[in-house]
Amino acid sequence: MVETAIIITLLPLLAFVIQIFFGKRLPRQGDWVSIGAILISLILSFKLFFNMIGSYDPHFLVQESFRWITLGEFNIDLGFALDSVSIIMLVVVTIVSSLVHIYSVGYMNGDPMYSRFFAYLSLFSFSMLGLVIWDNLFGIYMMWELVGLCSYLLIGFWFEKDSASDAGKKAFIVNRIGDLGFLIGILIVFSQIGSFSLSEISQSIANGTMSEGWLTAAGILLFCGAIGKSAQFPLHVWLPDAMEGPTPVSALIHAATMVAAGVYLVARISFMLTFDSMLVIAYVGGFTALFAATIAITQNDIKRVLAYSTISQLGYMIMALGVGAYAAGFFHLVTHAMFKAGLFLGSGSVIHAMHHAQHKLNIHDEDPNDIRYMGGFKEKMPKTYWTFLIFTLALSGIPFFSGFLSKDLILGGSLAFAMAHDNPIHYLLPFFGFTAAAITAFYMFRLVIRTFYGEPKRKDIHEHIHESPNTITIPLMILAALSIFIFFTLPGLNPFSASSSWYDYLVQNPVSSVSTYMGYNINPISDHTAHSAHVTAMILSIFLATFGIILSFSIYFWKKFDVEKLTERMGILYKLSYNKYYFDEIYQATFVNGLLLWNRMLDWFDSAIIDGLVNLSAWITRNFSFLSGKFDNSVIDGIVNEIANMTQDSGKHLRKIQTGQIQTYIYAALLGAVVIIIVKII
Amino acid sequence: MITLNTYLVISGIVFVLGLVTIINKKNAIGILMGVELILNSVNLNFVAFGRYVDFDIKGQIIAIFVIILAAAEAAVALAIVLNIYRNKQLIDVTKIDAMKN
């Protein structure tokens, strides 16, 4: 099985190698290589998936390890592991990835770097799949960085555009900050335990190898990586800018898979999180969820709205992990991957159509992403519209769709967490969650209404809008189908709960090694609490989502409220939200400018004080050397010149010996030999 | 009776003859031939010592390396001589003195 997984991983790498070296020369620029590779991977991962389903064992685990480095006594083992989480992740990644591949055939058609795009997609698939199957922190870190690299390459794919290349760099640098924490975390773990392997780490922690303080530090530092990659609160700034990349990239990387890597990582290391680090995670996640949702309300760029919604949803997942609802968080990752990829692809479809329309009309200065120019596309693009609507409903947490199931679980989990712990401050977490849920429904429907309903804002563009080709709509339909509740509740058919589904059975919260070490359960949530919280959360979340939708319709569709006035009345709040709470500016002012200021200070120090000292010493040296120069010229040079003259004179005489005649030399050599022999004999 | 000394004498004579060749000839290729003679005489010594004193193939192997070196030397030397001849129409080493002074 591990071999199959490795094949799944290596196929896209092979495709990448072929594509990057021969892509241009292959027929159709070789897109079929990448697509074929990822489709085979998809089939193989389905095979693994059905194997797992067939075994129906929640403790399903296959491992294989090999020795990587041997330095005397010191060994480093690396290994692969497949459990239900990683197999589900494999399936998710391959599904989304292959759909995006197919989608890209239509979307990227005619791009001058078409084959390179597919090469990058393949490389990305390879690194993401590799990240999933590694069983050790080192391998994960390796693939983590590869994923970051791919992200950089793909965001900056249209590097001729300054904004794209800037966005790529921004993503890369911001990620590096998180990765630094990740690396330090890994090093802490390795220095304390001496192994990268997750199973060994788990065992060591259960045996009490690491103190609680170290554990907390390691957990938070490892989570730093997730903050960077999953765009959590302080490091979220790169994700909206990453929308400069091609839309398939946004769908693949920045909605479904790469950003989920952080969540996946936290789920993987959840066994080693102490209560303190869990609290940090939960609050970061919860805050991000609400915070990003508020920004999303006011954005006008279709992809930016989706980007902020992604950040918000990732916040949900992180929060779920923080409150100990790992299964819920991971569940949301899976469902979210499907409908968010769909949303992005749908928005891509709209943008594609807009772009074509603008192209026809020779409009080049307007942004095709801007929802203010859209409206009334419902009739023109029925397939896109209906699938988009399904995704939106799923994201808003409406029953009968997959999003409801997972979001509900998370909200229930956070509520249960607050109820289980005495501290009333912890009620902030469900507050964050529920508010964000309402806001999510609100801004998503704002997006749908402004895009698909109502009067077209620009008649000329509207007339040229056409439905996208099949390669674009078919992935959309597949993803829409996968956003229906039924796939996730099987064999149960209850649209309100996934409690009897295969997922619930197969994916269970991992045993916390920390709990074993401490001797008591660090995050005790009783079944009763969980159940009551769940029911409460379900009712509340349906209510809130409906509220958000109705509010959205009343403002934007029925126009019960005047949007302008509302914004005016909100004033400062609107401005804050519209400008993303000035985060970029704050970073610019604090970190960037602070750094520049510090540099300027150093520069001044350098030029004024150090240079002054140096100049002073130079002055002293100069004067001293003037004196010594006098001495040199008259006394030393005199001696030297005399020696040189002597050498020259003697050379003039000795040169005659050096005739250049081989014979003369041989005479001399013979003479020497004879002398030596004679001396020796005497 | 063939002994070590027989070989040493032969090689000594050839060595001296090579020396005389080098001293005697003005022609660059002639000098090269003298060098070859000397190399051969030395080679004979190596092999003879290997046969009579050392009882090993070391002497022969050194001889092989000497042969290889001689081949390389001859190739390069002749290339140089031909080049000089092409440029100066001269082969007499006593007259090739462009580097002098």
Added chain:
Amino acid sequence: MVQYFRNIYESIFTVLIGMGVTFKHLFRPAVTLQYPREKKELPKGSRQQLFVNIDDCIGCLQCARACPVSCITIETVKAEADEDLGETSNGKKIRMHLPRFDIDMAKCCYCADCVPPCPTECIYMIPDYEFSTYDRKDLIFKFSNLSSEKTKELEEREKAKKQMG
């Protein structure tokens, strides 16, 4: 590179073809004739050596006149009225003595122009081509069959005639 290998392939292939051709010829019967022992059958009408059937010649000199290189030399002496020199094979009366009928084959150009004018068809080509000699003079073929006495007699007769005339 491809061209390089194609060249090698083609050269080997063509060499093999060539070897096949020569090998086939190795077993083909030779076209050579072992000349003195075997001779080639000459085609009809081939021109080799001139021959004169002197018995039929009537001394009309037509052939000598026709010859473009003048290689035929004929001397004639009129017969006396009482002399009967007989008839040719096709019934013509011979009125001339022929003391000399020489053909210089060294001069002859084998045009066979002398053959058609002959009224008695006494001059013609025969398929004999082996008449090489060591002396060019030997290539003058003499066809006159008169004995030397007869010739002398005729010469004297001529002389006498001239003196009389």
Added chain:
Amino acid sequence: MEPIIQLGYDLLPILNDLPEWIAITAIALSAAIILLIFIAVFALFAIWLERKVSAHMQDRLGPMEVGGWHGWLQTIADALKLLGKEDIIPTNADKILFKFAPILVFAATVAVFAAIPWDSGLVPADLNIGLLYILAISSLIVIAIMMGGWASNNKWSLYGAMRGAAQMISYEIPIALSLIVVNMSTGAFNMSELVRQQEGTILDWMFLRFFPFGFIAFIIYFVASLAEVNRTPFDLPEAESELVGGFHTEYTGMRFAMFFLAEFANMFVVAAIAVTAFLGGWLPPFQFLDFIPGPLWFFGKALFLVFVQMWLRWTLPRLRVDQLMYTCWKVLTPFSFAVLMIVALWMII
């Protein structure tokens, strides 16, 4: 003791009574004389054969008159004519070298014959580095040709000699490389040992081993050996239509005959090496054919290769000098290197 000396003692028991060195000298001398006679006879026969083959390939008959059946005495008559001719040495020729060159060519050729194995044990000198010995001695021929070409004091001769030297040195490389393939596979330099290593059926012969690389090595050897003995299409040193007669333009009579004899003897030598190295020497192709004695097999195979040489001569035109060098350096040498490498890898694996 050398097998040939043993053979001598067996054939002539009287030798046992003589002092050993006389016996050995006598055996060596008689072996040499037998070889010499063989070379002479073979050369005469080969010349006759060449004339006949060429004639028949051109639908002619060739010499028919002297000696009855197909003129088999023709070359003897020619040889007698050559022996009876005046020995002309050009006035300005370098007399010593001029006289010495044909002797050296002939001596080298005969010396090569010493290491050729006719049958198991029937080798004049069973050297343990026989193959190298043959390669080494053959290189003397180059010097002899240069000697002759130079001494003639004739520009055609010198051209021929220079061409010959350049050609023969160049083609020694593919020859050596393709023979190393054999050498590597059998692990022997000894000619008899080479043959013994190929014992078995025809499939064990070198040219069918490492199929097709053994065969490619054989072809490379054969083509290069054509150049080595100055046969068409590589007969540039004596290209009649360009250089009058090449290095032997000025030679007449007996001296010319020696060159001529050596050339035909050399044809046999390269064929014999090919037979020894690639075609299983004296071995029959199948076991049931071993009632035919080994020397006959050997001679038959060599004769067949000689025939192929003639066959090629009358098939192909002469190459240009640049084509000649191209063939050697850019085709045969890389190919033989490649074959060597592949066979080495094959043997390792």
Added chain:
Amino acid sequence: MDAYTIVFYVLAAMTVISAAIVAFTNKIIYAAFALLFTLFGFATLYIYLSADFIAVSQVLIYVGGILILILFGVMLTTKIYDVSVKSERNPILPALIAGIGTSIVIGFVIFRTPWNAVVDKEFTTIAPDIGNAIMGKFLLPFEVASILLLAALIGSVLLARSEENE
């Protein structure tokens, strides 16, 4: 004095005499051809030292390679119409003096040094031994030699190349 020894002395004489021709002849071409016999003689002496591989290498490399190079050198650096190429030479007297002096010294060394030579012990070498030694114990010198050969090859090609492209 058996035939073996007689032949040895004949060959040694051939070697030495032809070397003397190399040394004393006026004609460079004679020197070159005399060198052939010297080298060949050396090869036969190697056979007497039971070093047949060296002997064959000697013939193969010296006679088949170096000597031909030298001959080419001689022929390419002289005019074709001048068969009896006479080369000028230095005065012979100092050469003779130096030669005689050196031979005295060498003779002194040869006959005075007590070589711990073993007289006539069976000694044979076979080519595989040499091959194994070169590929084993002497691998480094072998590789160095091959690099040297490569360098010499490139160098001589570069030197002898015609300069039409300059």
